[in-house]
Amino acid sequence: MEPSLDNYKLSCELLGHSMDVRAVAAGAVTPLGGQVILSGSRDKSTKLWKPSGNEYIESVTLQDHKNFISFIYYLAKEQWICTASNDATICIYKEDESLIPLLTLKGHESTVCTVAGALKPRSLISGSWDKTARVWTIGETGEVTFITLQGHEAAVWAVATLYDQSKYVTAGADKCIYYWNESGDKLRLLKGHTDCVRSLISLPANSLLSCGNDAVLRFWNEDGECVRQLNGHTNYIYAMATNAALGEHIVVSCGEDSTLRMWNVITGKELGAPILHPAISVWSVTCLQNGDIVTGCSDGIVRVFSQDPARQANKILRQAFDLAVATRKSEMNEEIGGIKKTDLPGPEALLSNGTRDGQTKMVRYPDGSVKCYSWELGKWNLVGDVTGATGGTQTSSGKKLHEGKEYDYVFSVDISDTEPPIKLPYNRGEDPWQAAQSFIHKNNLPQAYLDQVANFIVKNSENSTVVTQQTSTGYQDPFTGGSRYVPGSSNTNLGGGGNMDPFTGASSYSTTSSSSSQPKIDVNFVRSGDKHFPVTSYRTFDTCDANKVLEKMREFNNKLTLAEGKVGEELLLAVVKLADQSPELDLTSLDALMLLLKWPAGMLFPVIDVVRLAVRNEAIFSALNTSHNFLNTVLPHLSGSAANQLMVVRCLANALTHQSGRQQIETLFPKIIELVGGIRAGSPNLQIAVSTFYLNVTIAQTMGRTNPDICHAVTTGVVELFKWAKDLESCYRSVVAIGNLTTTSCGQETIAQVVSVDYVMDKLRELTNTPQGENFSKLNSAGQALLAAF
Structure with a gap:
């Protein structure tokens, strides 16, 4: 049966390179029957990945080149790993003998x-940018001889050997394919490609397959006639591969259109739908003896695809891959000034010199950004980001253009007299507070600016009649500016008119009328006829989209080096398992979690997001605390970024729901209350998290031995929260927390030492007398109940 890419699914992703994976190759067969994968990157390293079950483990990293790795070849008979580089050399390693090159071949004058x-x-x-190919012979004692094949007028991109005919074939940027005899004499010239020829494969019956920048594969017979063209790729084709496991006339190809494709070169038929990758360039491809296919991409990831269901990835990893592919599809339709972004060259374009001073070049990067460079004084200098939009120009669309997107408004915000204004983009109907949050994080501004920026937006846009946050139709990640992972977010669609909590996926408070009498997050908080205090049901933050958490952790992991804490895919998957509703106590997952908690502070929020879900399980909390003392690891981040503050406070609130968590938090309570109380500004979500922590502490005090010091500290904390909190749900929970304390043995005496009930009531009247508070009857009701308690 003829193979088809329709049967291939993602098997695994190999994470370890910090830059483009320019080359992949199939290495030695292991004693257990698996096969080593070799990968080379723009990060100047070559990695060996050894099979371990259905996964691959990074076993060796070779770092002897001075510039990026451009190609890898494995000479099986000699067990040689041959790496070619932009430093104009070839390093030869003897497999399993040493990490030091057996030999370094020097002689080419440019990239091999x-x-x-x-x-x-x-x-x-070998072939080189120096327009030559070389045939190297290495003697038993290490002596090296070579002959040079000269005739190309541009870089030699591809070489092949026709063993049956004792001939060599070379191809290059001059669009030509040459045949040579063993002595280096030119025998034949093949023409047909209309752009650079990038790859060659020798096939049975002395036939040849070529491909290149013209997006065409050409099949040449023994007589040098092009008897077939294979069309399907829509951009440069960089590499091809074949293997007996696929069939002698089955070939796979990859290229700049982000796809992997499979062909029958005899029939000219494309076999199955192409596999789109979530990367701009699929630089290289190879086939393993078990029929699996390996690709290396511009996003720094090596991917393995298999048609064997037993070797295909689990559902979570495949869903994450599908999501990333869907994002890539949308990017492929984006335009900059009428030019498709996918038609722009990647960063490798900067390796070529400019032709004149003042020449400009647009370059696209794997993160989707496009930058403009100018050739000045012998080097490419960054001019800045390129802005533009899909769907027309600024004049025709009537919108403002900023960083490649259309906005209804692009405000200039003066932050400092000594710095130029910062651009603040905003669209009608967007939540002003979320737009402000994105702006603050993007420009590293103090969190205290949130209300000021949001009110600026309200005043200067058509939302001038709006005095509070509005429901938005979509969510923009305030930490990345994207619409992907949001700490604690959910895809759940909630009914009613309530605001969507971008962190829990639930609605807390709505300024609009709703068919339900209570906000959805608190339907059981207050029921008609029930007394307000004490509330004995712990409030928790439970909602999670594990795929989005995993996606964000992958994004951050790919930006790290091994020294900075980069880990393998299997550890990321192990950590995400802890976010399950009923996670298993797995020591590997806990150890992996602690490794990730050592990441840079700016990348921690998805990891702490997993922590706040994991600690709901008392056994996991106890294991983390006993083996790793993890609370002391996360607590310092209460003084860090708003994202980390939010996740840590939620973690503490969730941990209070079981005995182990309450005991440990009580032990560290002076330190914890000082850090939580030190938070004096933040988004509505952070306000709710802090008030929920205080509330859960008071619930614990009502259900066991009451500690006067804790009651006093919580009351002080609530008073401080009242000074800056504006969110009505947060204020409601704070009132309930004080109300709970009135039912304890400490009672009013402890509370009166810190705050008067008149102060609380004045705060509530201030909030409920605003348009945003007119429908929030439960806050007023709780306040009246608190007044009655005194």
């Missing part, structure tokens, strides 16, 4: 971009 086995034993053929 391709290597293949040559006709004789212990020999190789």
Whole structure:
């Protein structure tokens, strides 16, 4: 049966390189029957990945080149790993013998971009940007001889050996394919490609397959006639591969259109739908003896695809891959000034010199950004980000253009007299507070600016009649500016007119009328005819989209080096399992979680997000606390970014729901209350998190031995929260917390030492007399109940 890419699914992703994976190759077969994968990157390293079950483990990293790795070839008979580089050398390693090169071949004058086995034993053929190919022969004692194949007018991108005919084939940027004899004499010229030829494959019956920048694969017969063209790719084709496991006329190809494709070169048929990758460039491809296919991409990831269901990835990893692919599809339709972003060159374009001073070049990056460079004084200098939009120009669309997107408003905000204004984009109907939050995080501004920026938006846009946050139709991640992972977010659609809590996915308070008598997050908080205090049901933060958490952790992990804490995919998956509703106590997952908690502070919020879900399980909390003393690891982040503050406070609130959590938090309470009380500004979500922590502490005090010091500290904390909190749900929970304390043995005496009930009532009257508070009857009701309690 003929293979088809329709049967191939993602098997695993190999994470370890910090930059583009420019080359992949199939290495040695292991004693257990698996096969080593070799990968080379723009980060100047070559990695060996050894099979372990259905996964691959990074076993060796080779770092002897001075510039990026452009090609890898494995000479099986000699067990040589041959790495070619932009530093104009080829390093040869003897597998399993040493991490030091057995030999370094020097002689090319520029990047060596391709290597293949040559006709004789212990020999190789290479191609270079210096317009030559070389055939190298290495003697038993290490002596090196070579012949040079000269004739191309531009870089030699591809080489191949026709063993049956004792011939070499080379191809390059001059669009030409040359045949050579063993002595280096030119025999034949093939023409047909209309752009650079990038790759060659020798096939049975002395036939040849070529591909290149013209997006066409050409099949040449023994007589040098192009008998078939294979069309399907929509951009440069960078590499091809074949393997006996697929069939002698089955070939796979990859390229700049982000796809992997499979072909029958005899029939010219494309076999199955292409596999789109979530990366701009699929630089390289190879096939394993078990039929699996390996790709290396511009996003720094090596991916393995398998048609064997037993080797295909689990549902979570495949869903995450599908989501990333869907994002890539949308990016492929984006335009900058009428030019498709996918038609722009990548960063490698900056490796070529400019032709004149003042020449400009637009370059797109893997993160989707486009930057403009100018050639000045012998180097490319960054001019800045390119702005533009899909769907027309600023004049025709009537919108403002900012960083490649259309907005109804782009305000200039003066933050400092000594700095230029900062651009603040905003669209009608968008939540002013979420737009302000995105602006603050993007520009590293103090969180205390939130209300000031939001009110600026309200005053200067058509939302001038709006005095509070509005429901938005979509959510923009305030920490990344994107619409992907939001700490604690959910895809759940909630009915009613309530605001969507971007962190819990639930609605807390609505300024509009709703068919339900109470906000959805608190339907059981207050029921008609029930007394207000004490509230004995702990409030928790439970909602989670594990796929989005995993996606964000992958994004951050890919930006790290090994020294900074980069981990393998299997550890990321192990950590995300802790976010399950009923996670298992797995020591590997806990150890992995503690490794991730050592990441830089700016990348921690998705990890702490997992922590706040994991600690709901008392056994997991106890194990983390006993083995890792994890609370002391996360508590310092209460003084950090708003994102980390939010996650840590939620973590503490969730941990209070079981005995182990309450005991440990009580032990550290002086330190914890000082840090939580030190939060004096923040978003409505942070306000709710802080008030929920205080509330859960008071619930614990009503259900066990009351500690006067804790009651006093919580009351002080609530008073401080009242000074800056504006969110009505947060204020309601704070009132309930004080109300709970009136039912304890400490009672009014402790509360009166810190705050008068008149102060609380004045605060509530201030809030409920505003338009945003007119429908919030439960806050007023709780206040009246508190007044009655005194």
